[in-house]
Amino acid sequence: xxxQALGQVTSERLPxxxxxxxxxxxxxxxxxxxxxxxxxxxMDVAPNQVVRLxxxxxxxxxxxxxxxxxxxxxxxxxxxxxxxxxxAGVMDALREASLARGMAAPGRYFVVAFQKIFLENIxxxxxxxELELIGHFKVDVLLHTGRIPFLFKDAGLAPQLGKxxxxxxxxxxxxxxxxxERIFERCSGxxxx
Amino acid sequence: MSRIGVFTCWCGENIARTVDxxxxxxxxxxxxxxxxxxxxxxxxSDPGQAIVREKIATEKxxxxxxxxxxxxxxxxxxxxxxxxxxxxxxxxEMANIREQCSWVHHDRVQATAKAFEIxxxxxxxxxxxxxxxxxxxxxxxxxxxxxxxxxxxxAALDIADAGHEVVMVEREPSIGGKMAGLSETxxxxxxxxxxxxxxxxxxxxxxxxxxxxxxxxxxVEGFVGNFRITIRQKARYVDVSKCTGCGECWIICPLKRNPxxxxxxxxxxxxxxxxxPQAVPARPVIDKSQCAKLIRNGCGLCEKKxxxxxxNFKDEDRLVExxxxxxxxxxxxxxxxxxxxxxxxxxxxxxxxxxxxxxDVIDSLQFERLVSASGPTGGVLKRPSDGAIPKSVVFISxxxxxDNAKGLPYCSKICCMYTAKHTMLYKHKVHDGQAHVFxxxxxxxxxxxxxxxxxxxxxxGAQYYRGRVSKITQEGGKLVVRGxxxxxxxxxxIEADLVVLAAAMRPADGIEELAxxxxxxxxxxxxxxxxxxxxxxxxxxxxxxxxxxxxxxxKDIPEAVAQASxxxxxxxxxxxxxxxxxxxxxxxINEQTCAACFTCIRTCPYHAIDRAELRTPRGAFIKNTxxxxxxxxxxxxxxxxxCPSKSADLQGFTDQQVYAMVESLA
Numbered sequence: 001x002x003x004q005a006l007g008q009v010t011s012e013r014l015p016x017x018x019x020x021x022x023x024x025x026x027x028x029x030x031x032x033x034x035x036x037x038x039x040x041x042x043m044d045v046a047p048n049q050v051v052r053l054x055x056x057x058x059x060x061x062x063x064x065x066x067x068x069x070x071x072x073x074x075x076x077x078x079x080x081x082x083x084x085x086x087x088a089g090v091m092d093a094l095r096e097a098s099l100a101r102g103m104a105a106p107g108r109y110f111v112v113a114f115q116k117i118f119l120e121n122i123x124x125x126x127x128x129x130e131l132e133l134i135g136h137f138k139v140d141v142l143l144h145t146g147r148i149p150f151l152f153k154d155a156g157l158a159p160q161l162g163k164x165x166x167x168x169x170x171x172x173x174x175x176x177x178x179x180x181e182r183i184f185e186r187c188s189g190x191x192x193x
Numbered sequence: 194m195s196r197i198g199v200f201t202c203w204c205g206e207n208i209a210r211t212v213d214x215x216x217x218x219x220x221x222x223x224x225x226x227x228x229x230x231x232x233x234x235x236x237x238s239d240p241g242q243a244i245v246r247e248k249i250a251t252e253k254x255x256x257x258x259x260x261x262x263x264x265x266x267x268x269x270x271x272x273x274x275x276x277x278x279x280x281x282x283x284x285x286e287m288a289n290i291r292e293q294c295s296w297v298h299h300d301r302v303q304a305t306a307k308a309f310e311i312x313x314x315x316x317x318x319x320x321x322x323x324x325x326x327x328x329x330x331x332x333x334x335x336x337x338x339x340x341x342x343x344x345x346x347x348a349a350l351d352i353a354d355a356g357h358e359v360v361m362v363e364r365e366p367s368i369g370g371k372m373a374g375l376s377e378t379x380x381x382x383x384x385x386x387x388x389x390x391x392x393x394x395x396x397x398x399x400x401x402x403x404x405x406x407x408x409x410x411x412x413v414e415g416f417v418g419n420f421r422i423t424i425r426q427k428a429r430y431v432d433v434s435k436c437t438g439c440g441e442c443w444i445i446c447p448l449k450r451n452p453x454x455x456x457x458x459x460x461x462x463x464x465x466x467x468x469x470p471q472a473v474p475a476r477p478v479i480d481k482s483q484c485a486k487l488i489r490n491g492c493g494l495c496e497k498k499x500x501x502x503x504x505n506f507k508d509e510d511r512l513v514e515x516x517x518x519x520x521x522x523x524x525x526x527x528x529x530x531x532x533x534x535x536x537x538x539x540x541x542x543x544x545x546x547x548x549x550x551x552x553d554v555i556d557s558l559q560f561e562r563l564v565s566a567s568g569p570t571g572g573v574l575k576r577p578s579d580g581a582i583p584k585s586v587v588f589i590s591x592x593x594x595x596d597n598a599k600g601l602p603y604c605s606k607i608c609c610m611y612t613a614k615h616t617m618l619y620k621h622k623v624h625d626g627q628a629h630v631f632x633x634x635x636x637x638x639x640x641x642x643x644x645x646x647x648x649x650x651x652x653x654g655a656q657y658y659r660g661r662v663s664k665i666t667q668e669g670g671k672l673v674v675r676g677x678x679x680x681x682x683x684x685x686x687i688e689a690d691l692v693v694l695a696a697a698m699r700p701a702d703g704i705e706e707l708a709x710x711x712x713x714x715x716x717x718x719x720x721x722x723x724x725x726x727x728x729x730x731x732x733x734x735x736x737x738x739x740x741x742x743x744x745x746x747x748k749d750i751p752e753a754v755a756q757a758s759x760x761x762x763x764x765x766x767x768x769x770x771x772x773x774x775x776x777x778x779x780x781x782i783n784e785q786t787c788a789a790c791f792t793c794i795r796t797c798p799y800h801a802i803d804r805a806e807l808r809t810p811r812g813a814f815i816k817n818t819x820x821x822x823x824x825x826x827x828x829x830x831x832x833x834x835x836c837p838s839k840s841a842d843l844q845g846f847t848d849q850q851v852y853a854m855v856e857s858l859a
Binding site for chain 2: 023025026028029048049052053055056058061
């Protein structure tokens with residue numbers, strides 16, 4: 001995995017390979033994904049246009065778009081798609097490709113950092129270790145931005161998360177590490193390629 | 194004094210709710226000439242009709258007025274009832290007190306008064322009715338089919354299989370039309386020739402089909418059931434009865450490099466030729482504009498070579514006359530010519546696409562020939578300029594279609610489908626090639642059609658761009674296509690080896706002249722007009738003339754075939770009996786008072802009035818007069834309104850009746 005400085009140009013038209021079940025050619029541009037997307041209004045390129053760029057092979061535009069980082073991965077688009085195109089999967093694959101080529105949109109540092117740290121966390125533990133994630137993320141952002149107050153942002157939410165058992169003090173780990181490794185291998189074909 | 198019976202209907206609550214039917218019946222009974230007046234809940238029901246029948250018999254009625262709904266609804270019903278009781282059906286009138294009274298009024302007193310007035314008018318009309326007899330027209334039980342494409346073939350075979358003789362006239366040397374030149378057909382990708390040629394052979398061999406190929410309709414006379422058609426058999430210079438179709442002549446002909454009409458200029462043919470090997474009839478013609486013998490009395494090799502002695506350089510056009518009872522027009526379409534020079538200035542243009550300038554910009558029918566197994570390249574897709582196999586092909590739809598600036602605002606309907614088909618055929622032939630399609634909308638309504646287009650995109654990898662192409666230029670052996678993709682909101686530039694333009698469908702050449710000969714209508718684009726867009730889709734406004742296929746509007750093969758079968762079944766109904774019966778409510782001209790100004794002849798929209806002469810029994814000339822042809826008159830009344838001497842009148846709706854009705858209101 002080669003992570004380069006964000007925003008640096010590495011490739012122009014290198015194709016992005018989507019995991020097998022995603023067929024962007026199937027999309028007929030009805031726009032239902034955009035219509036249902038809760039964050040589409042914050043995107044520079046609408047979700048259906050992201051898929052369109054993928055159809056056209058306009059990777060540069062797709063990988064540099066802010067839209068792929070605005071996507072919260074709620075899967076509404078994929079669930080509702082009449083052509084069963086996994087739009088959220090497309091977004092995810094594009095995020096990975098964007099990272100791998102150092103083309104992530106500038107000014108999206110928080111999201112990009114979270115994406116990386118979240119996936120590393122899962123990769124390491126096989127399931128989410130919330131405390132470790134919070135620690136890593138906060139420190140990473142602090143080192144990058146030097147904003148100390150950020151360390152305590154959202155800290156007030158911790159008791160509530162604990163009450164709802166969303167915050168595990170003693171994290172569990174996946175027993176079969178091999179399975180986790182295989183999952184990551186299959187999903188991150190792009191990162192290796 | 195007449196004996197009119199008036200029957201007022203309640204129409205359940207429909208009339209009775211607003212109109213006091215008892216009061217109306219009572220007042221009507223006192224009108225002059227009314228013998229009896231009754232009302233009943235449902236006059237159109239069996240017991241209601243029984244009342245009408247019974248009263249006609251017991252009261253010896255000589256006229257009937259039914260006050261109920263519209264004549265469109267039930268006039269026929271009550272005429273039949275009257276006829277069953279022995280009364281001439283044309284002595285029955287209807288007073289519409291439902292649509293024109295009860296349904297549109299609320300005030301019961303006023304509505305009742307109005308219903309009474311409406312009935313009073315009808316009583317006056319009935320008092321002046323004359324007994325009429327239906328018109329009987331003899332029928333020639335043969336049909337003419339103009340055009341030998343797939344629609345014409347279908348219509349001819351249907352009619353001939355039903356037992357009637359068919360005369361088929363085809364302008365080209367062979368039947369088969371556009372479909373014979375297609376490579377494969379959507380959405381099944383079955384070979385066009387494989388499904389059409391057996392039908393063509395069937396036409397050629399059918400004992401009841403008389404085929405005039407290389408012929409045109411010269412003149413049409415007569416009327417429904419009795420058309421006389423003059424057919425011009427163009428000089429073929431080959432005696433079809435002697436020729437065996439052996440092919441010696443077109444093999445020996447030295448003038449081999451003439452652009453083939455059948456291949457749309459993609460291939461070459463000799464001066465003596467058959468358009469394609471499966472032609473019906475498989476007899477050659479000589480192109481007189483190219484044959485050296487006919488131009489300057491040279492060559493003549495084919496004549497020497499022909500063992501059957503079928504070549505006749507002295508051949509001339511011949512006129513033949515055929516009598517038929519019905520006509521099916523199936524003259525088909527042509528593609529909008531993209532070339533810059535056009536007969537109509539509004540159609541000129543698309544110079545920006547470089548058609549005619551760049552050899553590798555072709556239209557869709559030319560592409561069909563290039564990928565057809567029977568085409569000039571034997572099914573190998575080679576581009577016209579250098580014979581290279583194109584690795585990138587751009588297809589542009591809506592070229593001409595939906596272009597108001599070109600005066601063609603309509604959708605040509607089939608281009609979306611055949612363009613999808615083209616991309617598939619291309620991909621199946623050139624596996625490493627990429628097809629690009631520029632479209633505005635994909636219109637794929639039909640059984641299996643949308644699935645077909647999606648297959649082209651999803652499985653065969655055609656790249657579709659929603660947008661029009663603005664310009665095509667040639668740069669270094671490549672055609673540079675500049676278009677847009679409105680879905681991504683960006684301009685697109687593609688370097689192509691071949692560009693295929695899906696040009697608009699237009700009616701075949703000469704359609705307007707033919708429509709004039711047949712006295713049928715065509716729209717502003719030249720497509721023939723049907724009588725009613727929903728309920729009479731294959732009839733024209735001239736009785737006995739039917740339309741089928743793309744001469745009516747852009748159509749694909751299944752639709753053209755369906756319409757042809759529909760037209761054929763209409764023809765069969767007409768030809769089922771020796772006589773046609775028509776309603777007698779048509780114009781009649783008082784030949785004694787006719788001033789022979791012939792204004793009526795000029796104004797009649799159906800050409801139903803002719804000049805005639807009045808003569809004494811011994812044959813001495815008395816005067817000229819106009820005379821209505823009862824086979825053609827549709828009873829529109831135009832002649833009645835224009836006749837300055839008041840000699841024309843509409844039977845069953847005479848001026849006298851109208852005046853009597855108006856006066857009764859005074």
